[in-house]
Amino acid sequence: MIKKIEEMDFYELLNLQLDPSPREIENAYLLAIATYHRDGLASYGVLGDAERGDILDRIEEAFQTLHDPLRKREYDAIVLPGRPEYRGRAHFRRTTSRLEIEDAAEGEKLWDRIKAAVLPSRLRQGAHRDGEDGDGQDKPGIPESFFYYGDYLRKVREKRGLTRDDVAARCGFSPVKIESLEEEKFPSPLPEKEILQDLRRYARCLGLDPENGRGSPLSDRFDE
Amino acid sequence: MSEYSKLPKPIWAIGGGKGGTGKTFLSAGLAIALSLERGDIVAVDADLGGPNLHTLLGVRENGRDLGDFVRNEVSRLEDVALPTSFAGLRLIRGSENTLFLANLNHYRKLKLIRQIKGLSANGILIDLGTGSAFNTLDLFLTASPGILVVTPEPTAVENAYLFLKSCALRVLKAYARHFGINGFEGKADEWLESPSATLKSLLEIVSAGDGSAGQVLTAALNSFKVRLAVNKARDKRDYHLGRSIVDVVRKYFLIDMDLLGTIPYDERVHWSLKRFSPFMLDCPESEAAGAIRSMAERLSRDFPGVSAEELPAPRI
Numbered sequence: 001m002i003k004k005i006e007e008m009d010f011y012e013l014l015n016l017q018l019d020p021s022p023r024e025i026e027n028a029y030l031l032a033i034a035t036y037h038r039d040g041l042a043s044y045g046v047l048g049d050a051e052r053g054d055i056l057d058r059i060e061e062a063f064q065t066l067h068d069p070l071r072k073r074e075y076d077a078i079v080l081p082g083r084p085e086y087r088g089r090a091h092f093r094r095t096t097s098r099l100e101i102e103d104a105a106e107g108e109k110l111w112d113r114i115k116a117a118v119l120p121s122r123l124r125q126g127a128h129r130d131g132e133d134g135d136g137q138d139k140p141g142i143p144e145s146f147f148y149y150g151d152y153l154r155k156v157r158e159k160r161g162l163t164r165d166d167v168a169a170r171c172g173f174s175p176v177k178i179e180s181l182e183e184e185k186f187p188s189p190l191p192e193k194e195i196l197q198d199l200r201r202y203a204r205c206l207g208l209d210p211e212n213g214r215g216s217p218l219s220d221r222f223d224e
Numbered sequence: 225m226s227e228y229s230k231l232p233k234p235i236w237a238i239g240g241g242k243g244g245t246g247k248t249f250l251s252a253g254l255a256i257a258l259s260l261e262r263g264d265i266v267a268v269d270a271d272l273g274g275p276n277l278h279t280l281l282g283v284r285e286n287g288r289d290l291g292d293f294v295r296n297e298v299s300r301l302e303d304v305a306l307p308t309s310f311a312g313l314r315l316i317r318g319s320e321n322t323l324f325l326a327n328l329n330h331y332r333k334l335k336l337i338r339q340i341k342g343l344s345a346n347g348i349l350i351d352l353g354t355g356s357a358f359n360t361l362d363l364f365l366t367a368s369p370g371i372l373v374v375t376p377e378p379t380a381v382e383n384a385y386l387f388l389k390s391c392a393l394r395v396l397k398a399y400a401r402h403f404g405i406n407g408f409e410g411k412a413d414e415w416l417e418s419p420s421a422t423l424k425s426l427l428e429i430v431s432a433g434d435g436s437a438g439q440v441l442t443a444a445l446n447s448f449k450v451r452l453a454v455n456k457a458r459d460k461r462d463y464h465l466g467r468s469i470v471d472v473v474r475k476y477f478l479i480d481m482d483l484l485g486t487i488p489y490d491e492r493v494h495w496s497l498k499r500f501s502p503f504m505l506d507c508p509e510s511e512a513a514g515a516i517r518s519m520a521e522r523l524s525r526d527f528p529g530v531s532a533e534e535l536p537a538p539r540i
Binding site for chain 2 (some may be wrong): 002
């Protein structure tokens with residue numbers, strides 16, 4: 001099915017594959033500008049001034065977004081998980097603007113924070129074991145500004161315009177459960193495996209694939 | 225009968241609004257290349273106004289032609305297919321003498337289309353004439369896919385878009401009649417008056433009035449598949465033209481177009497024609513001949529089922 005221009009994302013607009021190199025983005029931009037320029041042969045006799053202006057504006061916006069690594073990363077986080085060809089790939093590693101967390105210090109990485117959220121007791125034990133001076137004091141707690149996995153799921157859900165009730169129906173959870181997963185607050189202690197399974201299920205319902213890809217946050221590291 | 229006979233039979237039609245873009249040149253080249261690629265190809269010269277595919281294929285002898293079939297002197301189209309000097313390629317010559325061929329009536333046109341579809345071959349290639357007459361459009365729409373030929377000139381591009389619009393309107397009107405979408409023909413005629421009317425804008429007008437009608441017609445338009453060949457490319461900009469046209473067509477005509485390829489300009493095409501010698505035979509090592517062979521391979525791949533290793537050997 002041919003998409004309408006209004007429904008195309010920036011990659012489709014510029015006829016780019018996913019993960020284009022900066023050179024490919026630039027070449028696609030130049031070709032698009034040449035195509036829709038007033039003197040472009042390919043659009044000769046096809047477009048009125050208003051339509052030509054609209055498409056050139058969109059092309060410019062697409063280029064400015066994809067050409068800038070930071071803006072591209074933010075854009076990818078919103079758009080790419082919805083692309084069918086992107087399913088089965090490691091969304092978490094490639095599309096979120098939170099990838100810098102992988103460069104964080106030990107104990108502050110994404111997985112540590114997930115464990116902190118769902119397994120606070122284990123983290124505390126680790127902190128005791130790893131304490132430098134062995135004085136029995138806990139390491140500092142997780143800062144409030146830290147990015148939690150549940151928070152990420154909430155943001156993905158909101159970006160896709162879904163309510164908690166929508167995803168609850170889709171996942172077969174109650175809305176309260178969805179809220180618990182997003183807030184990472186559970187009314188009663190739950191087995192860690194069960195929480196992990198629920199997080200996985202919720203991620204899949206949002207079209208994410210928590211299992212796939214190297215270093216996937218919900219697979220190989222959980223039992224480390 | 226080869227193994228291809230059991231497979232869906234490809235029908236390719238080569239058209240485009242403007243004269244002189246190289247439709248017949250490409251038809252002759254593809255016919256030869258496809259006959260080597262697949263074997264048992266029938267080339268039909270359906271340039272009902274001025275046929276000359278036989279000249280580009282180096283066929284000088286007169287014989288039965290399309291006129292004999294249309295005049296009912298021969299009952300089966302198959303019987304006017306003549307052998308050529310190329311293994312696996314037969315030619316149905318266009319008639320040079322029958323003026324009424326340019327204005328085939330409805331009954332004769334349907335009979336011609338039916339018999340073209342019924343030809344026993346591994347592939348059928350139809351060379352169409354200039355312009356956007358209904359007979360030409362209907363033969364183009366018979367194919368799967370139609371191949372639009374354009375040269376890097378504003379007039380050729382303009383006429384190619386007009387040809388595409390005319391084909392698309394023919395499809396849309398047929399669907400509108402079938403699905404009982406009232407008032408579409410009036411809207412379409414009104415829309416055609418606009419100098420830069422795109423099919424996208426037409427469908428937006430239809431959808432604004434009736435959303436479901438808009439959906440049906442958009443799906444109909446998407447089902448119309450066209451491949452683009454750019455001929456006589458001389459510089460880098462010409463080589464980019466194909467991708468640009470495909471982009472415009474997909475975005476503003478909502479037609480599923482793919483780029484088949486770009487053929488470089490080659491002065492020797494003219495020399496070959498003067499010698500009554502097929503270009504593919506004269507200059508097989510030229511870039512232009514290579515581009516045509518690549519196109520033939522791509523077209524052949526669209527009809528899978530037999531791998532390249534299993535292809536039947538050309539009949540010599």
